[in-house]
Every structure is written in structure tokens, then in C-alpha cells.
Amino acid sequence: MNHPKSRGLSVHSIVLSAAACGFAGQTIMDTASGKADLFPATACSWIDAQLSAGSRGRAALNQFLMRVYAEPLRAYVLGSSFRTLGEADDIINGFFASRLGRDDFVPAWRASGLRLRRWLMNAMCFYCRELAHQSGRRAAGGETTDRPDPIAPDAERDLERSFARSAVRAAMDMAQAELSARGLGQHFELFRRYALDGDSCQALAASLSIDPARAWVMIRTAQRAFSRAVSEVVAQDGAAPADVPAEITRLMHSLGR
Amino acid sequence: MHDDRTSLNLLPDAAAQRLLGLAADGVAPEAPLIALIERLERPDAQAWLADCLALEPLSIIAGPVRGQLADLTPLEDLQRLKRRSKRLLAASAAQPDRLRAALGYFLAVGLALARHGQLISSRPRPIVNASIVDLASALPPAWAAALEAAIQPPPAA
Numbered sequence: 001m002n003h004p005k006s007r008g009l010s011v012h013s014i015v016l017s018a019a020a021c022g023f024a025g026q027t028i029m030d031t032a033s034g035k036a037d038l039f040p041a042t043a044c045s046w047i048d049a050q051l052s053a054g055s056r057g058r059a060a061l062n063q064f065l066m067r068v069y070a071e072p073l074r075a076y077v078l079g080s081s082f083r084t085l086g087e088a089d090d091i092i093n094g095f096f097a098s099r100l101g102r103d104d105f106v107p108a109w110r111a112s113g114l115r116l117r118r119w120l121m122n123a124m125c126f127y128c129r130e131l132a133h134q135s136g137r138r139a140a141g142g143e144t145t146d147r148p149d150p151i152a153p154d155a156e157r158d159l160e161r162s163f164a165r166s167a168v169r170a171a172m173d174m175a176q177a178e179l180s181a182r183g184l185g186q187h188f189e190l191f192r193r194y195a196l197d198g199d200s201c202q203a204l205a206a207s208l209s210i211d212p213a214r215a216w217v218m219i220r221t222a223q224r225a226f227s228r229a230v231s232e233v234v235a236q237d238g239a240a241p242a243d244v245p246a247e248i249t250r251l252m253h254s255l256g257r
Numbered sequence: 258m259h260d261d262r263t264s265l266n267l268l269p270d271a272a273a274q275r276l277l278g279l280a281a282d283g284v285a286p287e288a289p290l291i292a293l294i295e296r297l298e299r300p301d302a303q304a305w306l307a308d309c310l311a312l313e314p315l316s317i318i319a320g321p322v323r324g325q326l327a328d329l330t331p332l333e334d335l336q337r338l339k340r341r342s343k344r345l346l347a348a349s350a351a352q353p354d355r356l357r358a359a360l361g362y363f364l365a366v367g368l369a370l371a372r373h374g375q376l377i378s379s380r381p382r383p384i385v386n387a388s389i390v391d392l393a394s395a396l397p398p399a400w401a402a403a404l405e406a407a408i409q410p411p412p413a414a
Contacts, residue, residue, distance in 0.1 A: 161270065168273045169265050171280070195279055196265075196272055200413035216410035217401055221394035223279055224294070230280035245281060252277035255270040 046236070051106060062100045068163075068170050068233065069120050070096070075162035076121055079155030082128040085135065095127045115238045117163045121156070157254070164251040167237075171229035178225050190215060191222030289346070289359040290388055296356050297395040306400065309357045314341035318364065326403050332373045339365035339377055363392045370407035 050061035070092050077088045085091060099105050109119045172192070179188040186208075193199040205215035231244050239247040296305065307324030309315050317338045320327040342361030345354055367389040369377045378385050390408050393401040 164277065165268050165270070165273045168276045168280075169268060172265055172276070195276055201410040202413045205410070211405060212410040213405040213408035214402075216390055216408055217393045217405065220390050223282070224391075224394065226276070227280040227282075230277065248277055248281045252274050252281065255274040255277070 047106060047110070061106065062096070064170075064236075065100065065120075066096055068166050068236075069117060071166050072117055072159045072162040073120060073124050076124060076155050076159040077128070079158040082124075085128055085131050091128065091131070094131070095124055098127060099123060109238075113238075117159065117237055121159055160251070160254040163237075164255050167230060167233045167251060170233050171226055174229035174232065175222065175226040178229070179222055184218075184221065187218040187222040188225070191219050191226065194219050195223070195226075289355070290363065290391060292352075293356055293359040293363065294391060294395040303397055306360075306397070309360055312357065314338050314345065315357065315361045315364070317341075318368065326368075326400065329372070330368060332369060332375055332377075335365045335369045335373070336377055339369075363388060364404075367392060367404040367407050371404050372406070 047061065050057035053060075073095065074088050074092050077083055077091050082091065105123075109116055112119050114122070175191075176185075176188045179185060190204050190208075193204055194201060201216050201219065202212050204219075205212040208215065230248060234244050234247045234251070235241065237247075296302070299305070303324065310319045310324060310326070315338065317334050318327055318330045319325075338361050342358045342365060346358035346362065349355060349358070366376075366378045366385060369375045370385070370389065376382060376385065380388075386407075386409050389404055393404045393408060396404070
């Protein structure tokens, strides 16, 4: 079986697709009503736009789902007894191929009120049970319904940690795309070196022969773009606008366990 | 820029945790500043700034060319700008007034530090520093440059 389609995905292209539908660059805070809404308006309007935009919109949405959720679901499978069903990459690939073509798949998530990552985890459980049924039937001439014990204690924790990393990766790609489109690619590069590589503001300023104060402003500009992007990813996962800061803190803490 | 970089594809937990911490930090500056920064991020920000500078109380710091800051503004004028901006913020419920007042307040404090080395706000210096750098990062380059002398980057580890 081939490896997941998500392997070759570029979030840059996803962001551009999203931009065509009016999502990228919006801030979820703009539409915050202050009410405890299960479905953040901006995230849902973007998802609605993809669902009603024909094959192109569906492709953009599916790409985003695979880019952000393939690794968390892989971590979940590897942390559970489902890993005995086959190669994790093949399972994830089969799951997306099986589910993303269904018209009712994403609307069913919206009706559930769950965080998208939790809902996908549940959907993965069902999918793996289907796989177990099929392999059991094959082994016993079509009669047995052997099911694996689905969840090892650490599987859900692994999913949370992996989602946190995945959200950061997607948000970095989104921030880079947004800043590059505004002609601020160097701002992102400074932020990346400061935040990810641990370079000091002074060293970065010296490398560009600019004042440290200027470098710091550039870093903060990119930091805000990254912060907005993280908020968008978290809102798309189903966090209400008022819950976004707390959700980001929760994800941060999940990595420290 | 250089090749010895942490890969996003192999993102260590500690790096992801640090980035999420920076994201959380970027979400919550002071409330009036959030609205002001959002206004400054709109495509027509330059025109809006020019309009603000033509009106009270910001006309105190207007330069001879429309949309440009004066090169030098006496400290007393910046203190006056700060007071009037605070009064406008307290007196008006209209969002355009409140945004203009927030702009006047933060510019007065930032320019007083940048051009006169004087802290004219009762807020602690670290909070003022964070506000000025956030404001500067949302302003057009020429305006941001006027504040850079007031910005203190974090010390090297």
C-alpha cells in the first residue's frame, strides 16, 4: 500500500487554497460573540466554504485535515493495540481514503460538539474495528469477529502531544505564507531563528547589520502572525473563541507531561 | 540564512512548547492595544493614521507633511497628548474616538521615551516596553522607526 497522501502535502498550498476561500489571514477574534459557541464562526465559515466550494474546496479541506491530523492519528494508532493491524502509515492512509470522500463526514463532526482531534480519534477507532473484522473474517473463512483491545493508556496522551506539535508546524507554515505575501519574509526568518534555534535578538541584529530594537520589532511582528495562526488552527479544531487562549495553554502543558 | 536549524518536521517537544508559549504571549497584550493593533493591520491603516494625525489630540505631533510625524515634539506637548488621549478614551464610547485615543496615548508614551528618555506613564517599565514594541510592530516602518529608540530588546541569554 502507498504511503499517506499527506506525506507530500505543502501547507503553503493549503494556505493559498484557504486564502481563496477567505479564511487565511482572518482572525477568529473578529467574529467572537462572547457566547459559549461550540462552533467558532470563523472556523465554521471556512469549513462551510470548503464544503460548498465543490471539488476544489473539498480538496483544500481534506489536505488541511491530513496535514494537521495525520501525525496525531498515527501517534494514537502506535500507542494503541491497533498497531497490530498493520503499518501505521497504511492504516492512516486507508482511514483518510475511506472517510474523507463521505459527504457526511465533516458535518457529522460539527454535529458532535467534540474537538475535531477527539472526533477523528473516535472515527479511527471505528475504522480500525472494521479492519479487524475484515482480517478476522479472512483468517476464519468469513465468520469470526475478532476485535483488538482499542486503547492503551498512553494512546490519547500521545495524540494530544502530537496534535500540539502538528498545530505548531501548521501555524508556522501559515505564518510564513502570510508574512511572505506581505513582503515580510525576513521577519519570519528572524522569528524562526529566535524562537526555534534560540539565537539572541542581538546576534540576529548583528547578522543583518540592523539595530537590535529593529530586530525585536520584526520578531514581534512575526510572533503575532504566528500567534494568530495558532489561534486559527485551534479554532478549526473546535475551540470556541473565548476558549482559544486556554486551549493553547493546555496544548503547551500536554508537551510537558 | 543558515543551515544549522531546528527542523519543523522533527520538532522536539521542548521547541513546540516554547513556540506555543510565544503564541500564548502574542494573544494577550493590553486590551486597548489589541483593538488598536487590529485597526493598524487593516489595509487602509496608512490613510487612517494620516486622518488621525489631522485631528485632535494627535495634531500636536503632526509634521508639516500630511501623514508624517513631527521630527521633534517637546516633552510638555507629549504629556499634553497623553492627558487628552486619556480623557478622550474615558469620555467617548464611539470606537473611532477610542481607537484614536489609544493611538495618541501609546504614541505619546513611546515618543517621550524614544526622544526624551522620559517615562511619562505610571505603568511599570516592562509593561510599557512590551506595549511599545507591539505598537511599533504594527505601525508603518517610518512611524515604527520613531519609536525604536525606546525599544529594549530582550537581553542575550
